[in-house]
Amino acid sequence: HQLRRPCDHIRPPRVRETTAHVLIDAASQANLDLVTSRSGGVKHSLLGALDRTATPMGARKLRDWLLHPLRDLGALVARQDAIAALIDQPFVLSQIRDSLREVRDIERTLSRLSQGSGNARDLKALEASLRRVPEIREHLGALGNGAALFSGSLRERLRDFTELVDLLEKAIADEPPASLKDGGIFRDGYSGAIDELRAAGTEGKQWIADLQTREQKRTGIPSLKVKYNAVFGYFIEITKTHLDKTPDDYTRKQTMANAERFITPELKEVENKVLGADERLKALEHEEFLNLRETVLEHLDAIQDTAAALAEIDVLGGLAETARLFDYCRPLLNESRNLYIKDGRHPVLDQNIGEEKFVPNDTALEPERNRVVLITGPNMAGKSTYIRQVALITLMAQVGGFVPAASAEIGLVDRIFTRVGASDDLAKGQSTFMVEMNETAVIVNSATDRSLVILDEIGRGTSTFDGLSIAW
Template identity: 50%
Template sequence: WAIDRTVTSMGGRLLRRWLEQPLLNVHDIQQRLNAVADLKEQFLLRQELREALTGLYDLERLTGKIALQTVNARDLQALALSLDKLPPLVQILNSVRDGWLKELTAQIDLLPELRELLKAAIADEPAAGLKEGNLIRPGYDAQLDSLRLAASDGKNWILTLEAGERERTGIRSLKIGYNRVFGFYIEVTKSNLAQVPAHYLRKQTLANGERYITPELKEMEDTILGAEQKAIAMEYDLFCGLRDQASGRIRSLQQTAQALATLDVIASLAELAERENYCRPVVDLSDILEISQGRHPVVEKVLGPGRFVPNDLKMDMAGERLMILTGPNMAGKSTYMRQAAQIVLLAQAGSFVPAASAQIGLVDRIFTRVGASDDLSSGQSTFMVEMNEVAQILKHATPRSLLILDEIGRGTSTYDGLSIAWSVIEYVVDRQNLGCRTLFATHYHELVDLDTVLPGVFNCHVEVSEDNGEVIFLHRIAAGGTDDSYGVEVARLAGVPDPVVGRAREILVQLEEENVGRQKLKIRRNARPMDGQLDLFASTIALKNTEGILDRLKELDIQTLTPLDALNILYDLHQKAHKTGRTPG
């Protein structure tokens, strides 16, 4: 709904297909962009075109029903009404300048013979069923008209007979009715049975009266019903002929429907670009992805005019190609990454984009790994789902792909998650593996130092302002990394009880002072990717082993220790120290 401005059902479906299947051919993309630009510039023409399209029925589905022989009279009436609107629509399109728009206009077949035939044949308010009559307009077929007249005159005769019988018998409540079982009958209430003439033949006894027939009534019944049944059968035959006439023009109808749907989508995208201040993107074969003042099309619509904070993005496969994006939750990291993907998608679908300017080096695939959820049906945990998705991305991505990776590794323990996130970054940024353009959001702030050893990695963060202890999310993307997550403040904003928030602050301060779980990564500048860069885990193991040595020393009773025992213990400690990577000095 944020970008759909189509006015026909077939246009709405085609827009969805364009977005689901963006183009990979720059020429085809430019063809769409040129057409959108032409209609964007011609405001009056665009408005007239959209108004003309508004009155059209769903020709795609009507054509499908005709092909499948499931069409009814109302469908053919809708087809006739739609065909009747095409001549003025084509007249409007005669002033378009774009070559592709002219081609689309030429593909619209007005089908004047079929249009006039259906207008002359189909009744004004046709029945939904095909065996009930009222399908064909009076005057279309002389034989059908005569049958209808016979049936109509017979019904008038019935009304005259009913009035005459009331007068002759003196039974004011006498009435003539009809049902499918007994046909026409004369109904008399119990209180008037004594006045029933002798020539009436009893047909049915009711709780409140009797039903009778007469030879004269049955004779007219045969005439009326015979005429009606013949008329219904003839109407059906005439309708089938009309349906066959429409079936013979299936190809023209399909071509016309496709052209009209395409025009609707182009006009929709032009209207969107004009109303929402979208720009025309430059789509080429470069490896650049540069967006100035980009906006998220959906979030911007939800927030309202002027409230969304636009941001820039610049990367290319030869230089900075993998952004490590840090910042607190709720600051806008996911929105920023998704808006980049959506701008690329819109551009390659042939649409203008929500930005001041944009250059899109052609992207062959967009991969996203965002959110967290279990797959209960297959027994997969959140982390397993995440790893399956990462595996598929790394398996199918190419150097031309765009990767959106949000919080890789958060579904497992800190060290495991950090290891996986680091390894994925190394693999993706390496041009021998992928080297594709990637946005990588993370709360593992230790990763921000990877830009010093991995060519192509660069850091950005979402700016936050602190005012009297209050955290204000600015939603602006700035260069460089950050090591603050403001998780406690986010918990407070989410409504976590004050005692819990207060205690969380105390624990956070204590952990920071003790440097627990916040050791800085020691990254060697001469380390090769995938080759033992991580000193954090080795130092952690060493710390645990050192604590074991200290515990052993504390347990010793120096007063009772013999020289031989002392030598054995010293040898044991020496061996443990070697395992930690440290030797006693």
């Protein structure tokens, strides 16, 4: 079965050049706990440690950045400049983050509206989000010209939607219903035709409400009730103890166990007016909603671009907040093959170690003298933590963020490889040793002189003698 729906919200596929990003295979993503930890959650992953975004769009963008670090030095320095500008002006950073917290998930909202499944609450959420764009643009202006991203491309992509916001504010009620079939979508004054039908329905309902009091006085039956249900419409209900007082102009509609229901010509006439007005009102409101939705979708491309810019601003703000809270440094990036880290800390453990203090470590790798570092020590000494820490700091630097260290110089890498842990793969019928050898083969065949490789006790999946021979 094919759903015949418009696909205007779907953008053409973007070509992602592999040479523009650091390549990290699935095994390395898992070994480094990039977006999920080994327990399956986000909390103790690198994503969990760095995610201080204020919007769902920003959280998705951060995840994408972590899985696709950059190799473009100019783009990385631009991100660093933006983060530095936010750290230097914490009040502006706080203002931007406060404004972003009021922004809903614009991307998902547009998707629902484009597919025809959106409702009035989506339009209200879009209005609330777009209303924050001018103030975020103003906050970015307060950062000055120190950050090219904020003074240039990102700020320019925050479009002016004042007319659209005013239209949505004028049209949609403060608390619209979730269903388009229930009516009550629009404010009074937005549509003359809607207002007329509402007035007709309200007057009729008020007449029916007053009818109960009038009929109680006329008949002398205090328990007389005017009720409504979807089957019989409006009716007058009289208990059997007062049936002898029933007026002659009442027509019996239904007999119940303890009461009887009646209708009068006058009540029937007003009922037809009220129910007819309600049906016409709901149909008209639905039609007006579709027209308003089409008006919004005329701005689809501009709103999507603005949403993407807000997501990037959110990520940069979150990275700046993390750097500020945990005393990260700005790494020096260059095209060398050097890797110097002074007092480096594991970004996840540093935040989750509790009352204990993480012991920082130095790293020095350079092509001329020491291209390889061999880490030895007893069990539980932190060897695996240290080598993962080096990979994570390198990755964070090539995301464009600050890193948990006193200082760092990082030559850009093209790939990050890991061979960590020991486990078999039952689904593929591979032993622990086979998994190790396959992962190592990928490294040997794919690594370049710009790749960062971390190996943790390679050969543990076989006998001590054979494993030592392979590792050596």
